[in-house]
């Protein structure tokens with residue numbers, strides 16, 4: 001489920017408290033079930049407040065050296081020199097000129113609509129890590145694109161969510177090349193979760 005409320009939250013046209021009140025009423029009237037209520041509450045209240053908390057208490061929230069956990073810096077240092085089969089510049093990424101049709105579609109969606117589904121945002125950001133010369137360069141490129149194109153960009157959620165791709169508010173996962181113990185995502189995961197050919201067609205349609 002996705003509400004597309006983030007730009008309205010970002011610009012203050014609706015508050016997270018109002019959303020929580022409304023979903024509470026909807027649950028009491030059985031318009032939504034407990035699982036739906038819990039899912040929305042977790043995102044709009046727990047995750048969002050966690051993001052605001054992170055930015056409020058960490059004044060260097062936008063700097064690579066200060067945005068994530070010690071275990072994440074250790075694993076990135078250990079994998080800094082791993083072989084990277086694909087490397088792209090910021091310009092190539094922004095122009096959606098990679099070998100990966102899903103990344104290119106996501107990048108184009110971002111530019112054309114100012115929006116991207118949460119799951120695609122994760123995939124998009126993880127690929128930038130894999131295809132950049134260094135983690136710091138990847139972090140800075142991701143923030144640059146995030147804040148340039150997303151309608152909900154330049155928000156505490158932007159900084160915390162980008163940092164999440166580098167281990168913030170996450171945990172160590174099975175170690176693998178380049179990402180080390182950072183959470184890994186691949187195109188097979190996207191294909192299991194979504195009808196990706198439909199997504200590609202949708203992006204083609206908004207390009208016209």
Ligand SMILES: Cc1cc2nc3c(=O)[nH]c(=O)nc-3n(C[C@H](O)[C@H](O)[C@H](O)COP(=O)(O)OP(=O)(O)OC[C@H]3O[C@@H](n4cnc5c(N)ncnc54)[C@H](O)[C@@H]3O)c2cc1C
Pocket residue numbers: 001002003004005006007009010043044045047048051116117118119121122125146150152153154155157158159161162165
């Ligand atoms: C790489 C990356 C970049 C992101 N950049 C931004 C950004 O610039 N601005 C932004 O608002 N969100 C960002 N997010 C978090 C999340 O993807 C978006 O809030 C969500 O996709 C917005 O769509 P929605 O309103 O339909 O969300 P819904 O799924 O309907 O959720 C409702 C609201 O809950 C909050 N929320 C949902 N997921 C998260 C989360 N993981 N962390 C914090 N709050 C959350 C948002 O305010 C959202 O509008 C990013 C996530 C990733 C992985």
